[in-house]
Amino acid sequence: MQQHSSYGRRAGPANRLVRLRLSVGSHRVKFTPSGKSRQQQQRQLPSTRVPELPEVERAVGLLRDAIEGETLERVEVLHAALKRRLPRGVLRALSGARVRTVQRRGKHQLIHLEDGRVIHVHFRMNGDWVIGRSSETLPRFARAVFHFAGGKRVVLEDSRALSTLDVHAPDVPLELDLGPEPFDPALTATTLRASLLRRRIPIKVALLDQRVVAGLGNIYVSESLWRAKIDPRETAASLDPTQLRRLLVAIRAVIKRATGGRYTQTHAARLDVYDREGKPCRRCGMAIDRVVQSGRSTYYCPRCQSVPRSASTNRAPRRPRS
Numbered sequence: 001m002q003q004h005s006s007y008g009r010r011a012g013p014a015n016r017l018v019r020l021r022l023s024v025g026s027h028r029v030k031f032t033p034s035g036k037s038r039q040q041q042q043r044q045l046p047s048t049r050v051p052e053l054p055e056v057e058r059a060v061g062l063l064r065d066a067i068e069g070e071t072l073e074r075v076e077v078l079h080a081a082l083k084r085r086l087p088r089g090v091l092r093a094l095s096g097a098r099v100r101t102v103q104r105r106g107k108h109q110l111i112h113l114e115d116g117r118v119i120h121v122h123f124r125m126n127g128d129w130v131i132g133r134s135s136e137t138l139p140r141f142a143r144a145v146f147h148f149a150g151g152k153r154v155v156l157e158d159s160r161a162l163s164t165l166d167v168h169a170p171d172v173p174l175e176l177d178l179g180p181e182p183f184d185p186a187l188t189a190t191t192l193r194a195s196l197l198r199r200r201i202p203i204k205v206a207l208l209d210q211r212v213v214a215g216l217g218n219i220y221v222s223e224s225l226w227r228a229k230i231d232p233r234e235t236a237a238s239l240d241p242t243q244l245r246r247l248l249v250a251i252r253a254v255i256k257r258a259t260g261g262r263y264t265q266t267h268a269a270r271l272d273v274y275d276r277e278g279k280p281c282r283r284c285g286m287a288i289d290r291v292v293q294s295g296r297s298t299y300y301c302p303r304c305q306s307v308p309r310s311a312s313t314n315r316a317p318r319r320p321r322s
């Protein structure tokens with residue numbers, strides 16, 4: 001039986017024939033064994049799940065349970081882009097290595113081997129793990145395959161083939177260039193303010209920069225700004241300490257909620273603003289609006305995320321849509 005890491009796009013762990021009903025934004029969609037809903041197949045929904053911190057955390061948890069303490073027998077790389085990154089000798093040298101631990105940092109996954117080497121994986125847009133046995137048929141979009149002693153197998157599956165996989169030698173420092181994790185106690189409104197101080201860009205765009213807070217992406221940034229009642233178009237550097245305190249509380253609440261419990265079945269229904277254009281704001285009833293910032297959709301409430309301070313009223317709030 002194969003198991004996906006299932007961060008909201010999959011038919012569920014263990015049984016690919018099981019069909020789960022889950023709600024994405026306001027759409028009721030049925031997930032098929034192919035992992036794509038019928039609606040997604042008909043049109044490219046902006047709600048296509050790009051893994052962010054909670055999804056990667058879940059993937060890491062499943063991977064950790066599956067491979068910690070296991071010994072690699074061999075690693076196969078099937079996709080040309082990954083082959084270019086990984087010389088054959090590097091792959092061959094992985095045989096016999098034992099996995100010490102699996103760690104998440106931002107949206108990165110780090111498989112630490114006992115000899116100090118680190119296998120560094122990033123799912124990018126669409127990667128996923130399929131955990132099963134070496135005797136099973138490979139998934140259609142298998143890009144790399146980790147075979148373990150005893151017949152266990154972990155497949156990196158990625159229909160868009162953008163995931164990255166690297167092997168770092170023990171003496172090579174891994175420089176991920178990431179800011180603090182959302183729950184890092186060192187991250188405070190004051191440190192957040194310091195890192196935003198020179199950013200004359202919209203706060204939405206600034207928060208996608210992994211050097212500000214690691215692990216956030218398009219969905220949870222929209223959710224956090226809605227929760228904090230901050231206009232996504234407001235200049236990052238102009239946020240005051242009160243707003244930043246609210247923002248930090250909101251980011252933590254959003255990430256915590258998304259990471260909890262039976263995540264894959266319930267999390268989509270918990271999104272407050274993302275992919276809800278034209279639907280009533282869950283707080284004030286105003287129609288949710290969508291703008292495109294740096295090529296990505298931002299969803300927000302034009303009423304409760306408008307700028308309340310009199311100093312900023314030279315910018316009129318957008319007209320509500322009927």
Ligand SMILES: [Zn+2]
Nearest residue numbers: 281284301304
């Ligand atoms: Zn509202």
